[in-house]
Amino acid sequence: MNPSIVESKKSNIKMILMEILLNKDISRIELSKRLGISPATVALIITELVQKNLIVETDEKSSSVGRKSRLVRINEKAYEILSVRIRHSTIYMRLCDINGQIKASQDAVVNMVIENGNASEVVAAIVNNILEFLSKNSDKTKRIAGMTLIVPGMVSADGRVDWLEGKWKQLPLAGAIQYATGIPVFVDIALRIQGSYEIRFLPEELRSRSVVFLSLEPGVGLAYYIDGKILQGKNNMFGEIGHVSLNENGPECYCGNRGCFEFYCEKAHIIERLKRLLAETSGCSIFRALVDENHGEVSLDMAFQAFRMGSIQVQEILLDVATYLGRAMLMIRNILDPDCIILSGDLVTVDPYVLQTALAFMRERVPIRTRNEPSIRTAKLPPNKFETSVCLYTFENMLDQII
Ligand SMILES: [Zn+2]
Numbered sequence: 001m002n003p004s005i006v007e008s009k010k011s012n013i014k015m016i017l018m019e020i021l022l023n024k025d026i027s028r029i030e031l032s033k034r035l036g037i038s039p040a041t042v043a044l045i046i047t048e049l050v051q052k053n054l055i056v057e058t059d060e061k062s063s064s065v066g067r068k069s070r071l072v073r074i075n076e077k078a079y080e081i082l083s084v085r086i087r088h089s090t091i092y093m094r095l096c097d098i099n100g101q102i103k104a105s106q107d108a109v110v111n112m113v114i115e116n117g118n119a120s121e122v123v124a125a126i127v128n129n130i131l132e133f134l135s136k137n138s139d140k141t142k143r144i145a146g147m148t149l150i151v152p153g154m155v156s157a158d159g160r161v162d163w164l165e166g167k168w169k170q171l172p173l174a175g176a177i178q179y180a181t182g183i184p185v186f187v188d189i190a191l192r193i194q195g196s197y198e199i200r201f202l203p204e205e206l207r208s209r210s211v212v213f214l215s216l217e218p219g220v221g222l223a224y225y226i227d228g229k230i231l232q233g234k235n236n237m238f239g240e241i242g243h244v245s246l247n248e249n250g251p252e253c254y255c256g257n258r259g260c261f262e263f264y265c266e267k268a269h270i271i272e273r274l275k276r277l278l279a280e281t282s283g284c285s286i287f288r289a290l291v292d293e294n295h296g297e298v299s300l301d302m303a304f305q306a307f308r309m310g311s312i313q314v315q316e317i318l319l320d321v322a323t324y325l326g327r328a329m330l331m332i333r334n335i336l337d338p339d340c341i342i343l344s345g346d347l348v349t350v351d352p353y354v355l356q357t358a359l360a361f362m363r364e365r366v367p368i369r370t371r372n373e374p375s376i377r378t379a380k381l382p383p384n385k386f387e388t389s390v391c392l393y394t395f396e397n398m399l400d401q402i403i
Helices: 003-023 028-035 039-051 119-136 173-181 190-200 261-265 267-279 285-293 300-308 312-336 353-365 383-402
Strands: 055-062 069-074 080-087 090-097 102-109 144-150 161-163 168-171 185-188 210-215 221-226 340-344 375-378
Touching (some): 003 028, 003 069, 028 039, 039 055, 080 119, 080 383, 090 383, 119 173, 144 173, 144 190, 173 185, 185 190, 185 383, 190 221, 190 383, 210 312, 261 312, 267 300, 285 300, 285 312, 312 340, 312 353, 353 375
Parallel strands (some): 080 144, 144 185, 340 375
Antiparallel strands (some): 090 102, 161 168
16 A cells, blocks of 8 residues: 555544544544544544454444434553553552553552662662562453553653653663563653643644643643644753742752742642741641641642631742742743643642732733733643543554554
């Protein structure tokens, strides 16, 4: 077959599979309409995918297109996805179905720091934990179609990882895991996986323009998309805004800088700050009472509650955080001038106060020529549903192998 025809067929199959996954149950007619592929081509591809057992036809009927037609959906039994996330010294392993529902999970603590020539031991410890998890769930793992390794730090174009905290330099970890498990392994940072999920659900008129995805937990960073394509940068580190200094007299960061954006606006850092407030003898009684009611647990939700109940000390912290967030958003606007900014993290999704205050700060300072404001949105997927974005990411990357 002519190579260009093969390519166009492949691209049609990919689009159809993604559309079926995103829409759960969908008719052939709807697929044809949404993707602009002829009904005859859709029918041919659907038959092929049903034969391969990758999708199934359901008995339910849709009448939304004017006449009844059978629906197709992803064959959920055909795919399972392993999400392996590394943060600090813990490996979080989650075996999921295609929609990100967790079927088995395990956390393992491993020494991740590479020093004194122990790189192979660190890699072996990570690989062995994954192998052990797979063998424990062996009845469920026969159908694992792919794995995504989510790492901190930076990932180069060929999948090697640089991570300051673990002293990793160009570590080919994904390759080592793929070799040991025989499962295709994709590697990326959480921010980019979440970002690509979020832009998928933007209205078409925004998705095809320039979009910033700004994540505030865990870690602070941004991903920048133009027409749905991510900008990587020469060193594949585009968007490392978390370690841009917003206050050169601020506290020292592990990156060697002072007063980093991340220090002021990342959830874990704000929680630490709230805990210090509690430890002060003159600390806020409203906030303390709330924390006591919740068995000592400190959360952003509680900080917002304390502020709404009249805590001036908590408000001071939130205002300070909002000022730094506003400063960073001003930089983003002045440098990138995007059509849309999506913010992710409890700081902006639990309560609108910090985001609205940050936006007011930004609006006061933005140059007149750029007052045509981008669309400001908060993330659709909460941080505790992270696996949903991992599964979509893995599936999309696996499509070439699937077909
Ligand atoms: Zn830093």
